Amino acid sequence: MNKHGGYQGKNQKMRDFSVNINPLGIPDGIREKLVAGITELVKYPEISGASAIKKIAADLDVEPENVILGNGAIELIYLFARSMGPAKALIIQPTFNEYERALKLYGWEVSHYVLTAEDDFAINPQILNALIEKEKPQAVFLCNPNNPTGQVYSKVMISAMVAAAAPEITWFLDESFLDFSNEMGSLSLLKSEHRGIFILKSLTKFYALPGLRIGYGVAKPTIIKKMERFKEPWTINTLGLIAVTAVYDETAYAEKTKAYITKERQRVYHELAQIDGIKVFKSNTDFHLCRLLQGTVNQLQVDLEEAGMALRTCEDFIGLDSSYFRIAIKKAEDNNKLLTFLKNWRN
Structure with a gap:
């Protein structure tokens, strides 16, 4: 278990x-829209949530081809592991344990960079670079802010880490808790020359909707297309799609x-x-x-x-x-x- x-x-x-x-x-506005949306349950939802993806893309100022919806952020963690591997991954620890579970389930080889309490769980870029050089991972996983330590890593720091690493590495950046902080996210990295950035977002934590399971990922179209090949249809239900569009009014x-x-x-x-x-x-x-x-x-x-x-x-x-x-x-x-x-x- x-x-x-x-x-x-x-x-x-x-x-x-x-x-x-x-x-x-739950925000009152979202609650009202969910109650009103019950009558829509007699219909099938959109297969991939195209309208919600369009709404997210417009808010982020990216193209719909840069966005993928998930049944909670957790679906996208497993979908990433299934579609992008098996390969080698480096996880910055301690952190959410589903990254490792998903990767190992789909045959990835996993190594760790374990941060310490003595250093307040701060990342040492030199140590990280050395581990990347030694392990040669195809993906690096970083939760930001990190669960369970609460550490947040600045966009400037992450940008420097990405720039220092080999360009073929994909950086999996989980920003599920970022909305609770005052730190800027890493979205601007998608518009850089680096092709391997996947940013994970959750709507259910910030808007108190964990029972609806809503998450999304943002990346270059090449990554999104790989993930879509392995994605099951109808993983987001009607109420979930209503909630996605409703959060932008809050x-x-x-x-x-x-x-x-x-x-x-x-x-x-x-x-x-x-x-x-x-x-x-x-x-x-x-x-x-x-x-x-x-x-x-x-x-x-x-x-x-x-x-x-x-x-x-x-x-x-x-x-x-x-x-x-x-x-x-x-x-x-x-x-x-x-x-x-x-x-x-x-x-």
């Missing part, structure tokens, strides 16, 4: 800090979300930093990675669930162990309850 965030127990009132979903909930919601997450993330960080026995790492998105300085999170997890809260343990991430845990930014009252619990638990 794959391990991911998401409380699966019987307590329906559980405050679930293990999932990184927008705490503001400018006020997006601005409100960014302002709230930025302010609340900073507040929660400073509160966590004052708790003895817990190390919190600075984040640029909607969650924090933490570490118990003594012991493991096993008892913390049990005690927390008894108090009606859940967190994400991190022992399954390469480079982390059972002393690490991840907590999402939620509504202020929920965050306060968690902070109070952690302060009392450590004492």
